[in-house]
Amino acid sequence: MPGDPEEPWLDEDAGRLVRPYTVSEGRTRPSADLDLLTLVLATGVRPGGYLGPEHSxxxxxxxGPVSVAExxxxxxxxxxxxxxxxxDLVDCGAVTTRGPVHLQGPATNDRELLEAVLDGLRRRL
Known part of the structure; x- marks a missing residue:
């Protein structure tokens, strides 16, 4: 086990010494709607109470903006x-998220975008 409590509990031969379900306290579903491409950014708000070394x-x-996958x-x-x-960090206000642009959807009346798609389809056919 490493001497620094801030480092993850890893053993080069055995791998992670703390099982993932322990980190999430057995929870398998996040309370926030997150995609692998969702960008996350710290707000500067310090979480109240102890959350755990993984949270820190x-x-x-x-x-800076970083994706969930990263x-x-x-x-x-x-x-x-x-x-x-x-x-957990979203719930306590420590981070904010923004979904990927493609999931936010185009404007419903964006004529330029629709014409570009139509033009591209016509060229492919």
Whole structure:
């Protein structure tokens, strides 16, 4: 086990010493609607109460806009567990999220976009 309590509990031979379901306290569903491409950004609000070392580690990564997928890869946790940790941070106001632009949907009356799509389809056919 490492001497620094801020480092994740890893053993080079055995791998992670704390199971992912322990990090998320057995929860498998995040309370916030998060996609792998959702961008996360710290708000500067400090979470009230103890959340855990993974929460601190994730919060430290959110200094600039970063995707859920990048956070999961950096902290070596499954995406579902990372989403639960991020949901905790969203719930206490420590981070804010913004969904991917393609999920926010185009304006319903964006004629230029619709004409460009139609033009592209005509060229392919």
């Amino acid at each position: 580690q994730v919060l430290g990564l959110c200094g 956070i999961a890869a950096t902290v070596h946790l499954p995406a579902t567990v990372t989403k639960v940790v991020l949901s």
